[in-house]
Structures are given as structure tokens and as C-alpha cells.
Amino acid sequence: MSFLRIENVSKVFPGARQGLFGRAEGFRALDDVSLSIPRGASFGLVGESGSGKTTLTRCILRLETLSAGKIWFDGTDLHQLPPQAMRRLRSRLQIVFQDPYASLDPRMTIHDIIAEPMVIHADTMPLSARQRTERVLELLLQVGLRSEHLFRYPHEFSGGQRQRIGIARALAAKPEFLILDEPTSALDVSVQADVLNLLHRLQDELGLTYFFISHDLGVVRYVCDDVAVIWRGKLVEQGPVERIFDSPQNDYTRMLLDAMPDPDPDLSPFRRAQTTGEIA
């Protein structure tokens, strides 16, 4: 039984208005996408910029309406849910953003940022102000920050620390499903490893399900059990990580894998024979 199931989802953005009644042809960002993520898994989504990765996350979070298809989350149809029920469900479905510099409100302290989910969901998480602060502190330590960071502002932190704050905020809602939208692509390589290890540890401790979006295949291979490759809004291939990486069936997947930098210079794509050219 799958935890999150995406069924034949399409998303078309309407084209520009032309004249009084006409419209230019729309842009098809997602085209008949279907995938299914079991509880507790780490599911990777790989694709280049503009392939529809972020649109898919926005659809899952119901920040966009669907043009066609259904998204099931733990047996409920997300896009049919009445607004109040959706608001309550949002605490179970959280996201960590790509850009740790833009995703934290610059005018709020770290305490207020991490406490916000608990304030918003005070009806289901009845906590006193004191208990909230204690929980914030606990989360702060859990993601590897220190208690003296509590009342500082986001601009006083490094990118990696901010990403930890973003993770703590997402965890504060007590989610079961976490969308990680390229959580490491804005970070230094050394910090990337720290954050990935943190995510790994949190998944073990809290039993989270990850939907991990990335264009970094090395990271996906490290983190994920299953992976889907998206290209121009279509899923071209999906399956277990080992199978996709070892015997890719699709031309585009092969091209992606060939473009992967290898620590061994002899295996550099610049030395290897050019196996694939342009695919269309």
C-alpha cells in the first residue's frame, strides 16, 4: 500500500492572452505523471532544470491546481479535500526548500520560525508558550544547532545552518512525509554531506518518508531507494536505484548518468568516448 500515489497527473499552465478571447497554447509542465511511494521509503526524482520537478512538488503541496489526475496521500485525495481538512493535513506533509537564504523570514528569530508550525497547528498540537520553546530547543539540538542560536536572526547563519533551521521548521509540524526540494544544491560540498547525513539520521529516528528532488545523481544514489527520471514533464524511467544506475533503459537516463562527474579522472566523461549525442 503506497503512502503517496500520484495518478496520471498533468499540469498545463495557460498561455498568454491573445486578443479578446484567444489564448496562446499553454505550457505542459507535467504530462501524465504517475508514481507511488511506500511509507518509510526514500524516493528520488531526478531531472534537469525546467523538467517539472518543482511543479510536481507544488502540486503535491496543493500550491497549484491539477489539470488532470489525482494525488492520493495516505488514502485521501489531496485535491478534493475541503480547505479546513487540507489545512490540518498540511502538518503531515512538509517541505524543505532548495534555497536556505530565501526560505526563512528575515524579520523573525529562529525561535519564532521554528515555533510557527506549532502556533499554526495549535488546535491539534496544544502547547503552552513555554512548552513550545522547549520543543523548539529540542528540535534545534536534533538538527545539530546549539541553544544559544535560539533568538538570533537568519542572516547571522551560514547556508548549511540555515538549511538545518529549515529542516527543524519542517519537523516542528510533526510530518510523516517530507519533500526535499534540492536541499543540498545551494550548499558547499562539505556541508552537503553533513546535511545529507542529518537527513539520513532523522529518517531513522522519526520514520519519515522522503521525496527527494535533485539534479545531483550522486546524492540521489546515496540517499534514495527508488528513483524516477523526469524529462520535459514526463517520467521517462523509474525503478530501484541500483537498476536505474546500473542498467538504464532510457536514452535520457543514460545521458544523465554519463554526464555524472566521477572522482576517478580516468573515468571522466571528457576522456570517455562520447556515447550519446542529442536525444529528442
Next chain:
Amino acid sequence: MSDLTQTTAVPKRDRSARAENWARAFYRFRQSWLSLIGLAIVVTLIVLAVIAPWIVPHPDHVAGTTNTGFRFQPPSAAAWFGTNELGQDVFSLVLVGARVSLFSAMVVIALAIVIGTLVGAIAGYFGGWIDEILMRFTDLLLTIPSLILAMAVAAALGTGVWNMIIAITVTWWPAYARLVRGEVLVKKQEQFVVASVALGAGWPRILGLHILPNIVSPLVVKASLDMGFAILTVASLGFVGIGVKPPTPEWGTLLSGARAYMPDYWWTAVAPGTAIFLAVLAFNLLGDGLRDVLDPKARR
């Protein structure tokens, strides 16, 4: 998480970060001596305006007492700015006149900010037909010249400080509504706002806690730059005789009264004129300084 228990003491709220920000902002403000002069004049004017009735040498003249034996005395040690056609001390009148001028300008700006922010934030946040209706109405009001409307209001409701304030505000808030709408549109796309939506926050929380606090800077800058212009508008209305009624001293009214006695008794006009000039200049300098601090990208 076993070692958490030892360290979970909640630390004292660390104010240093905010204090440091203020210190840094003031340092940047201090870099320009022009904005410091602006700030100094503004503070002096406001303080003088507040305590004016108790410090002026002739409070009775302000109340309307005349002393025709001493009319048109040139500036002297006894009457610093001379006396007017009724023998009243011009210094006292100008100082007390600052109250009406500064007060009405401030109220106009404050009301314009409140109304403009409300309309602009709602239009920008909700978009769609709400945006269309609110902004077309705003555009409509933008086409009305404030002086003409103020005259119409004065003709319909009579002259008076509050009628004048309302008339100016009606034509001023649309500029703030447009500014706020534009800023809200930008902030709405910011990732921390999207994060808040994904957390399930309602629109009052998102607008009031995440968007509006982040657009305070451009508002403050515009308000301080507008103060000078508001003082000028209030004085203009006084000058054409539809602002404040004559016994209450006001800079524009004083200037208007002095017009008939130019150039022989120049001091009756120079004193209120200088006051208007100083106030407008000071608020503009202050506004420029604040812009440099709050919006460093717009720096020359």
C-alpha cells in the same frame, strides 16, 4: 537525544543581534552629515511645536490679542521676527503655527499609510477581480488634484483643519496603495511565504506576520520624503485661504496675510516662509538619509 536533558535550559533572549543592527543602521545614517542635519532640524521642530504654547514670548498674541501701537516693528531684541499688521509678535505666531502645520501633515501621512496599506495589501495579496476593482478605484482617485478637491471639500463642508486633512488624505492614499500592492506582489512569491502557506497558515497570518513587516522599509522612506510635500500642501491650502481659519496661526495663512505688505514689511513674510522652507528641506534630507539606511541598493 539522551544528552539533551543537560542542555535544554532556555537561554536568555539575546538582544544583541537587534541592538547591533540598530547600531549598524545608525552608523550608516551618520555617514551623511546632510541627513544628520535633517534629523536635527526635524527633532527640533517637533520639540518646539510641542512645547510652543509654553515658551513663546507672547502667548496672548497667539490667542488673538492685538497691539496696534506696535504694528510693523522690524525685527529687534524685543520681537525677534518683528511684528505684523496687528502688532502681534511674528516669532510667537510662527512657532505656534508649527503645531498645525506639522500635526496636519503627520495625520495626513498616517491616514494615507493606514488606508493605502489596507487597500494595497488586500489588492496585492488576493489578486483577481478584487485587485481589479480596488486598483481601478485607486487610479480614479489618483486623477483628482488634491488642491482642487480640498477647495471643493472646503466649499461643501466649510473650512477647518479636519476637513482639510480629509481632503488631502483622499488624494494621497492611492500612492501608498500602489506602493504596497507592488511590494506585496513581490513578497508573495518569496519562499518563506510559500513555506508558510505549505505549513497551513491563514492569510491574516501570512499578510500580517510575513509580508507586511518585510515591506516597512520602503513605506518609511516614502512617508518621510512625503512629509515635506504634505507640509507644503497644508501651507498652500492655508495660503489660498481654505485651510485653517485666521485666528489660529498656520504658516500658509501667515504667509498669505503678509502678502499685502510686501516688500516694505518683509519680515512678516520671511519668517513663515523660512519655517516652511526649513521643515520641507529637513524632512527631505531625513528621508534621503533613511533611504540610504533602509534601502542601500538605491544609493546614489
